[in-house]
Amino acid sequence: DQQVKQNSPSLSVQEGRISILNCDYTNSMFDYFLWYKKYPAEGPTFLISISSIKDKNEDGRFTVFLNKSAKHLSLHIVPSQPGDSAVYFCAASTHSGGSNYKLTFGKGTLLTVNP
Amino acid sequence: NAGVTQTPKFRVLKTGQSMTLLCAQDMNHEYMYWYRQDPGMGLRLIHYSVGEGTTAKGEVPDGYNVSRLKKQNFLLGLESAAPSQTSVYFCASSYNPYEQYFGPGTRLTVT
Numbered sequence A: 001d002q003q004v005k006q007n008s009p010s011l012s013v014q015e016g017r018i019s020i021l022n023c024d025y026t027n028s029m030f031d032y033f034l035w036y037k038k039y040p041a042e043g044p045t046f047l048i049s050i051s052s053i054k055d056k057n058e059d060g061r062f063t064v065f066l067n068k069s070a071k072h073l074s075l076h077i078v079p080s081q082p083g084d085s086a087v088y089f090c091a092a093s094t095h096s097g098g099s100n101y102k103l104t105f106g107k108g109t110l111l112t113v114n115p
Numbered sequence B: 001n002a003g004v005t006q007t008p009k010f011r012v013l014k015t016g017q018s019m020t021l022l023c024a025q026d027m028n029h030e031y032m033y034w035y036r037q038d039p040g041m042g043l044r045l046i047h048y049s050v051g052e053g054t055t056a057k058g059e060v061p062d063g064y065n066v067s068r069l070k071k072q073n074f075l076l077g078l079e080s081a082a083p084s085q086t087s088v089y090f091c092a093s094s095y096n097p098y099e100q101y102f103g104p105g106t107r108l109t110v111t
Helices: none
Strands: A010-014 A019-025 A032-038 A045-051 A056-059 A062-067 A072-077 A086-093 A109-114 B004-007 B010-013 B019-025 B031-038 B042-049 B065-067 B073-078 B087-094 B106-110
Touching (some): A032 A062, A072 A086, B019 B087, B042 B073
Parallel strands (some): A010 A109
Antiparallel strands (some): A019 A072, A062 A072
């Protein structure tokens, strides 16, 4: 049973436009969410996170939105740049409770930003 | 700071052979993880460790063993490799369970 779902395997956008990557989750115990970015032949790198007590977190061109009632989060990249072309993984965890030390990852979305 | 390093980068094994993948981190992180990435499957957790001398099973632990004898090292062992273990293996470490730092990966092919 997939608890973190990224239903779009790929997304293509024009340079300068907005990229919106989506993620849905099923486990209501998840309360901390992260996005990782991965270039080919490299390991993933942490991009941005959000706690369930917030509905938005912004870092430069990257903003993550969380809709708890819909169990949905999205990553917005504005403006998109060719260097943003990568696979983006959504991940979730239970931050409170003290006994969970793991992230659950989605399958990833390949973003291609065309010049 | 080298961050997280993985040895080797590539390996080809025959079915039934054994090998050990080494992960090393120089950031004094408590948490360390082994994942595998397969096409269309995302990152799946194999085993993890919350401190020196501790290990725990992740989502897909069968066929693998791990050890964390030193804080900076996390070893992943395959006792009898199978073609289903052909994958890219990533090690990660972190000071909390969430913002993990990943190594560059080991590409393993089992024939």
